[in-house]
Amino acid sequence: MSLLHHTHLNGERFLIDPWNHGTGIMRAVLTRFTDLDVTHAGSLIAIVGAAPAGWRLLRSAWYEAYSWIRQFFVASVTVPGGDPVNSNLIKWLVSHRPRHHRAFTGRTEMGRGDATDRAASLKKTRRSVQYAPHWDSRWFFHHGRLFVASRDNFSSSAMSDPAYEGVGGEQLTISCFGWSIEPIQNLIEVAREFADRQTQYFVIIYGRDRYGMSWQPKTRKPIRLLDTVHFDDTVKQELLNDIRKYLDPRTQRRYQSRSMPYRRGYLFYGPPGTGKSSLSTALAGEFGLDLYEVKIPSIASDSDLEQMFQEIPPQCIVLLEDIDAVWIERTSRSHSPDRRSERSGGSDRENSRANCTLSGLLNVLDGVGSQEGRIVIMTTNKPELLDPALVRPGRVDMKVFLGNITPASAEQMFVRMFSPDEMVTSDTIPSSIQQRSHVVDLDDIRDLARNFAKAIPDNVFTPSQLQGFFQLHLDSADDAANGITSWVEKELERQANSSFEFLENGVVKRV
């Protein structure tokens, strides 16, 4: 089809091309309705069209200039992801963000739900959404100085980690103008103090990340007082004094001057549910130490174990759980699987056998990195399976037995559960329940506790069993005191039959 059109204007016949024709109309329209000349509009369009290229040019010039400035006039400190200083800085940056920060990550809350939302906590169906500020690089002033914090190698997998705080987990570089890193060092100190203040009521528990590649803060537990872990009071005092003495700086100097390795090991042993893990966490809170959790059965190899230990900082508690799962080298896999199975109490334990060896474990316990003020706590339900080499003095300096509950401990537990401080009497508890929990006088509670303790047979139930009973009666001390005798009878019967109870169509059945 021809692109030329014929037209008549004032009786004349013109041959025009559509472009000129279109421009003519545009010009006519523009001049009619605005004062703009279309030739100027054309220049405007040309400028707008050239703007992106100009912008790109400016940007690359800026990057060039910035890298030049960085090279000669900027001091910087890079902190690797996963390092405690990294998370301290992130905490400080997040809480000192500009008021109008607009980029956030949104994630379903993985930790405890809103403690005040009783209905939600009971149903456990809805979790709140957690919003955390998000940025790649941020400029900010601190003490009159301009800093920039930039995150490198952001990986989206970090976001699916429950410990991810919206930012963090990646390498962080803090820069400022000048030739000295002193302002950055000061900023780091400020961030560390800030983080310490924020976490002083919590124990930070570190675990390996999902790929087993690095230590990550796994949970932050409110400090558990040692009074809430019930076991022999004399042993508790001995343990506390021992750790206190060990952490005293004078002890460290004495160890060093006598060329002794500065480390301390403890073994907590006893039946499941007697408080071995709880005691370890309570000690971490008592002495303000972070807790590094090593689950022996989940370690892939000796070299993994070694790598883990190399990355554990000094001055912390290392918790080696289920230490009896360590493969005992002397009874090699090929020679005596039966014997091992027999020693470990059955085929199910075979399945949970660790892949690290005894010598691998002894290596990391005695290795160079272990001599820096760490406390190593090993826990086991089966101390009789442990190799004597593992628990010899020097590796295990004190053994602490945590056993079944005594009537005296049961009495203390009762008082703790129902003392006025512990009883919640806020609006979150329905008034009907508040009326039932009328006993809040401490003397009354103590009386009830004494009667309660009389019903508890010595050394039969674990503290966690008793805790389970309290959980059913948290709203009323009276109910707990009245219900204990029948609970004890039922539990004794159940233990005698060593049966597992379950409900089927409303009928209690046992297997």
Ligand SMILES: Nc1ncnc2c1ncn2[C@@H]1O[C@H](COP(=O)(O)OP(=O)(O)OP(=O)(O)O)[C@@H](O)[C@H]1O
């Ligand atoms: N001695 C105790 N005093 C107070 N509470 C206890 C005690 N022992 C256990 N509990 C309670 O029972 C629960 C389980 O305790 P914990 O996990 O510390 O036991 P454990 O000995 O480490 O068990 P396991 O050997 O199975 O790991 C916790 O909620 C804890 O509060």
